[in-house]
Structure formats: C-alpha cells, structure tokens
Amino acid sequence: MYVVIIVMVIIAGVGTLMVGTSRQNITGNPNYDKRTKKNMVGLTVIYAVSVIVISVLVAMILD
Structure with missing residues (x-):
C-alpha cells in the first residue's frame, strides 16, 4: 500500500514538472x-x- 502511495507521489511530481x-x-x-x-x-x-x-x-512500520 505504501509503495503505491510513493509511486503516485513520484508520478505526480514528474507530471507537474512536465507540464510546467x-x-x-x-x-x-x-x-x-x-x-x-x-x-x-x-x-x-x-x-x-x-x-x-x-x-x-514505511521504514518505521516495517522495522
């Protein structure tokens, strides 16, 4: 679940830079x-x- 959130944040950041x-x-x-x-x-x-x-x-939860 956390991996999905991290990937979505990265995609949103890249998309913002591409549009800008x-x-x-x-x-x-x-x-x-x-x-x-x-x-x-x-x-x-x-x-x-x-x-x-x-x-x-995620590191704290998995630890």
Missing part, C-alpha cells in the same frame, strides 16, 4: 517561465518532502 516546463506553455505565454518558477520549486519541494516522510513511515 512544456514548450507549449512557455511559447503560449512568454512570462510563464518567470511567473511559475517559484511555484514549481515549491511543488517539487512538497513532493520531495512527501516521499521522504512516507519512506520514513
């Missing part, structure tokens, strides 16, 4: 990259922290 950095988004609005860089960094940090917390919880 897609050429279509950047060329559609030239200011897109400037405005969302801070948001993308924040979301990436949230996903990374989620993976770490879930990994620690």
Whole structure:
C-alpha cells in the first residue's frame, strides 16, 4: 500500500514538472517561465518532502 502511495507521489511530481516546463506553455505565454518558477520549486519541494516522510513511515512500520 505504501509503495503505491510513493509511486503516485513520484508520478505526480514528474507530471507537474512536465507540464510546467512544456514548450507549449512557455511559447503560449512568454512570462510563464518567470511567473511559475517559484511555484514549481515549491511543488517539487512538497513532493520531495512527501516521499521522504512516507519512506520514513514505511521504514518505521516495517522495522
């Protein structure tokens, strides 16, 4: 069950980065990259922290 959650968080993080950095988004609005860089960094940090917390919880439960 925890593996499924971790995989879903990783997929969500990769999907967020793919959408945020897609050429279509950047060329559609030239200011897109400037405005969302801070948001993308924040979301990436949230996903990374989620993976770490879930990994620690799984390690504690399995130990």
